[in-house]
Amino acid sequence: DAKTTQPPSMDCAEGRAANLPCNHSTISGNEYVYWYRQIHSQGPQYIIHGLKNNETNEMASLIITEDRKSSTLILPHATLRDTAVYYCIVRVAASFQKLVFGTGTRLLVSP
Amino acid sequence: ETGVTQSPTHLIKTRGQQVTLRCSSQSGHNTVSWYQQALGQGPQFIFQYYREEENGRGNFPPRFSGLQFPNYSSELNVNALELDDSALYLCASSLGGLANEKLFFGSGTQLSVL
Numbered sequence: 294d295a296k297t298t299q300p301p302s303m304d305c306a307e308g309r310a311a312n313l314p315c316n317h318s319t320i321s322g323n324e325y326v327y328w329y330r331q332i333h334s335q336g337p338q339y340i341i342h343g344l345k346n347n348e349t350n351e352m353a354s355l356i357i358t359e360d361r362k363s364s365t366l367i368l369p370h371a372t373l374r375d376t377a378v379y380y381c382i383v384r385v386a387a388s389f390q391k392l393v394f395g396t397g398t399r400l401l402v403s404p
Numbered sequence: 405e406t407g408v409t410q411s412p413t414h415l416i417k418t419r420g421q422q423v424t425l426r427c428s429s430q431s432g433h434n435t436v437s438w439y440q441q442a443l444g445q446g447p448q449f450i451f452q453y454y455r456e457e458e459n460g461r462g463n464f465p466p467r468f469s470g471l472q473f474p475n476y477s478s479e480l481n482v483n484a485l486e487l488d489d490s491a492l493y494l495c496a497s498s499l500g501g502l503a504n505e506k507l508f509f510g511s512g513t514q515l516s517v518l
Binding site for chain 2: 329334335336337338339380390391392393394395396397
């Protein structure tokens with residue numbers, strides 16, 4: 294699985310959009326980009342994933358650059374409950390469910 | 405809430421002892437995987453069970469072993485505990501056999517080895 298690089302921490306004001314970047318310059322053509330988050334004292338929570346097209350669901354939007362070397366997770370209106378560690382993961386689609394987590398980005402949403 | 409439950413929530417053991425951690429997967433999920441999360445780090449994959457068979461393993465020694473039962477619940481066993489085994493142990497379940505599945509994680513068991 295390709296490696297990812299994320300900033301260690303970011304701040305965001307409540308109600309504003311949070312844009313979390315991820316670099317995955319060695320991504321292969323068959324690797325997907327996944328985002329999970331981990332709120333304190335809980336297990337990781339799936340947010341969204343994509344291959345090459347932009348994706349949106351009820352939680353967030355995922356923007357993947359055309360060359361697929363980087364992506365951005367967008368939380369459109371951050372709330373205090375979005376304070377968490379966000380993990381960007383790339384992996385091949387398979388029934389084998391191993392995820393390789395890095396250290397992620399710690400997002401702090403403030404009033 | 406994901407429907408994945410783990411027990412116990414906290415556990416204290418002494419070096420050299422053995423421990424068993426338990427996980428009930430989300431209803432309908434036949435695949436369970438276990439992760440170890442040291443303080444300040446991301447989770448690390450230990451192994452995965454699919455239909456009662458281990459079908460993938462991370463870089464963990466044999467003293468980490470597991471079981472999956474016919475109802476798809478699972479156990480993680482760690483023998484000869486070491487101080488470095490102190491961590492949050494996470495269980496995740498998924499439907500199994502499908503590409504691009506989401507993993508649903510429990511809240512974990514916090515293990516302290518003294």
